[in-house]
Amino acid sequence: MEIIASDREVGARVRAEVDKASDEVLAFAGKPAVEGTCPGDAEADRETQLRALERGVRVRSLLRHSTRFHLPSIGLMETLTRAGGEFRTIGEVVQPSWVIDRRLCLVRIGPQVPEAEGNGIDGGAARGTAVVFHHRAVVDYFASLFQSAWDRGVRFDPDRVQEPEVSDRTKASILLLLATGVKDEVIAQRLGMSVRSCRRHIASLMASLGTGSRFQAGAEAQRRGLLG
Secondary structure, eight states: EEEEEEHHHHHHHHHHHHHHHEEEEEEESOOOOOOOOOOTTTHHHHHHHHHHHTTTEEEEEEEEGGGGGOHHHHHHHHHHHTTTOEEEEESOOOSOOEETTTTTEEEESOOBOOTTTOTTTTTTTTTSSSSEEOOHHHHHHHHHHHHHHHHHEEOTEEEEEEBBBHHHHHHHHHHHHHHTTTHHHHHHHHHOOOHHHHHHHHHHHHHHHHHHSSSHHHHHHHHHHTTO
């Protein structure tokens, strides 16, 4: 196990490992596949992924549903998808992590920073320390987590960017979290949106369900069988 203690080192290490990849890259990320947080990293990330795709490496990335409505993210995903990259989105994303060729897994640790409205493509990225695991059992565990989430994800299609199914799933995720009684700030963080956007969604859901409180909205959605 290795510890990486700064954003710049984390970004550089991920790009270096992707450059060495020969088979596959699996990524849970706040943005497409390689996640740079320092000035100039975005272009380096894109080029690193394009080189991997040109070598025939399969690059799969899982992002939050909210990424589909963030224009800089959409542009990057379109570029990488047309080059052979694969993207799916889900309601919630675990700590950003990457599995490279099933030989190592790099996991960011620490609090996640929710995406702010108008924020750059780094929205939702965790800051700071990362841990690199080499033990096969640990790497396989993270790979299995990725595959399970991938199977539930909604495929990103560059020719059909904003899908109603994604909006419905985001609403269901909000209702599920409301039913557990968590705060607005926690819901926003988990779903990768600003607190202001989250509260707008909650107000709309409360109105549509005819309830007077957040918890009642979650309970009513559960009563109606809207939570799956």
